[in-house]
Amino acid sequence: MIGPHLLPLLLLYGLMLPVTGMVPVLPDFTAQRFPGLGQFASHLFMSVNMIGALVGAPLAGLLSDRLGKRRMLAVAALAVNGITLLGIAWVYAHGDSYALLLGLRLLEGFAHMSALSLLMALGADHAGKAGLGARMGAVGACISLGVATGAPLGGFIGGINPLWVPLGGGLLSIMLALVGLFGLADSTAARPRMAAAEIVATLRNRRQLVVPLAFSFADRLTVGFIVSTLSLYLGLVIGFDARQIGFAMAAFLVPFSVLTYPAGHLSRHWDPLTMMVAGSVLYGVFLAVLAFLPGEHIVAAMAVGGVIAALMYAPSLVLAAQYGGADCRASALAAFNMAGSLGFAAGPLLSSTLLAVFGLWMARPYAPVFVIIGAIEIVLALGVLALVRSGRLQAGPAAA
Secondary structure (H helix, E strand, O other): OOOOOHHHHHHHHHHHHHHEEEEEEHHOOOOOOOOOOHHHHHHHHHHHHHHHHHHHHHHHHHHHHOOOOOHHHHHHHHHHHHHHHEEEEHHHHHHHOOOHHHHHHOOOOOOOOHHHHHHHHHHHOOHHHOOOOHHHHHHHHHHHHHHHHHHHHHHHHHHHHHHHHHHHHHHHHHHHHHHHHHHHHOOOOOOOOOOOOHHHHHHHHHHHHHHHHHHHHHHHHHHHHHHHHHHHHHHHHOOEEEEEEEHHHHHHHHHHHHHHHHHHHHHHOOOOHHHHHHHHHHHHHHHHHHHOOHHHHHHHHHHHHHHHHHHHHHHHHHHHHHHHOOHHHHHHHHHHHHHHHHHHHHHHHHHHHHHHHHHHOOOHHHHHHHHHHHHHHHHHHHHHHHHHHHHHOOOOOOOO
């Protein structure tokens, strides 16, 4: 029997599989399924999902902290996520409306991010003796491992039939909802039940939350770029097929997921802000260099990028959970996910716009786009560091 302290972690892993499972089949669901779509419309398939998440994350967090309950809200979100994925599969097989497909992606993003925020909060609630740093490292590891598994799995399944990716993801999510219904448990620890306005006011007064939120935005902006522009670049320019794209994503995500848990442990002893800044600067360099590498070096470079990414992800999760406190933890993690969703939505839109602009006078517009996205990561990281060093923003200590 899986205990309530482990089940949220397993559900987080399963929840993430369909997300990156869709990445290798992005061309199949956009330009190849609906001929005539431009770069912006194709990128919108990934961005609109995160626009829905921008609404779902804060609503789920506020409602959970207001009621003091998370279990049933998480189960409902998992069920809705599964139903919308099945709807996406139906549109791909039988429909001819790209607008309907985008509408379902919007609802899927709402449900997915609601479930993610609630399961993360449940995971933090059951931190136990290991401490919040180790617990959030485990939460981050399960999320990133699910993402890492989903990419090659989606590439393998999508290489057989792209329809099977959302179909399998929908059935999996519904199964997770059933498991959660009978296995999840709310924490028995007493938590103050505040009104929504009081929760928002409390979070606004905890200015140090800006630190993990800023990193979440920048990191997820680059992820949005990776799953859209980089995927299209690998397919259209480098010539990778769906399985090769999935393998390249796995090369990035596997070391990322494996190292996230030990990075959470390290944040108990090292300054998490230093870890995030150093990781972000190196990560920005990695992104900028990626467009100048030949195809045979892409996979190795992606693996290096995954190692760097782990260095900054776990500390940001730790700080978000710590600064939120037990009273507003779900809302703080929802805000963390909301900032990430905003970044994820902005990534494909920004990169597609830059591609269009540079494409007006350049035959190879991808390289400057990669450099600009990498520079954004570096500038935001150094900007947060400057604010903390100047005393305008108090970062606070690491979680125990």
